[in-house]
């Protein structure tokens with residue numbers, strides 16, 4: 415996963431920070447320098463900027479949907495392999511499904527809009543009068559379709575794979591859905607490797623590496639989730655973010671002395687060294703909140 419480190423903040427929209435990773439500028443230079451059918455490199459640059467904008471609106475789709483279902487919106491980082499929306503939707507399959515599906519939905523909405531534009535250019539015989547604009551619009555139309563199809567491949571953690579995971583969550587539960595989607599993703603990665611070799615594509619090779627790393631940690635996370643699910647819960651507390659009751663046991667580690675303790679038994683104080691922790695991490699969703707905010711009765715979701 416790329417981080418905000420090495421990224422430049424571009425702007426803020428709807429309270430969401432948009433960053434561009436430095437490597438994106440390398441990709442930009444490479445993509446613009448490729449020989450294309452345009453009469454000048456300025457058109458190449460316009461096409462790459464259009465790609466950038468489509469990826470950006472896709473990421474905004476994820477972020478705004480995540481906010482809608484009560485999740486935290488964060489930053490968008492654009493890097494050469496695409497965009498990363500740091501979304502943390504509530505740990506419910508429906509909320510996850512909508513947060514993920516809203517990204518490709520942006521490309522689905524763009525499709526008829528761009529198609530209308532294309533048919534207008536055909537009517538105006540733009541190919542003869544202004545072939546650069548004609549090619550640019552056609553290529554943007556194609557870029558949108560390629561992004562949509564690629565993102566919808568059912569390979570975790572691509573959007574299609576995450577949609578598959580959310581759908582499997584309904585019948586199989588949180589841990590097993592992740593397990594199945596990760597295994598499916600690893601099988602898909604074999605196909606991606608073959609495609610990368612056949613196409614001799616470095617970009618596909620990097621995407622495959624990204625898929626394999628994420629599926630591997632997905633498998634480990636699924637096992638941890640399965641173990642976590644077996645532990646009895648402390649019913650009088652619930653995470654302010656995901657509404658899950660915390661597990662009972664010495665499952666938190668003190669950041670100062672390294673000792674293990676049950677933070678809900680000691681009200682956030684390490685019994686070994688006496689350190690008071692201002693925030694307690696939820697083992698289910700990973701967000702940290704002050705322990706006072708946890709003391710609400712659990713809500714059924």
Ligand SMILES: [Zn+2]
Pocket residue numbers: 472473476517518565573
């Ligand atoms: Zn996406």
Ligand SMILES: [Zn+2]
Pocket residue numbers: 653654655656657658696697698699700701
């Ligand atoms: Zn939580």
Ligand SMILES: [Zn+2]
Pocket residue numbers: 668669670671672673684685686687688689
């Ligand atoms: Zn301690």
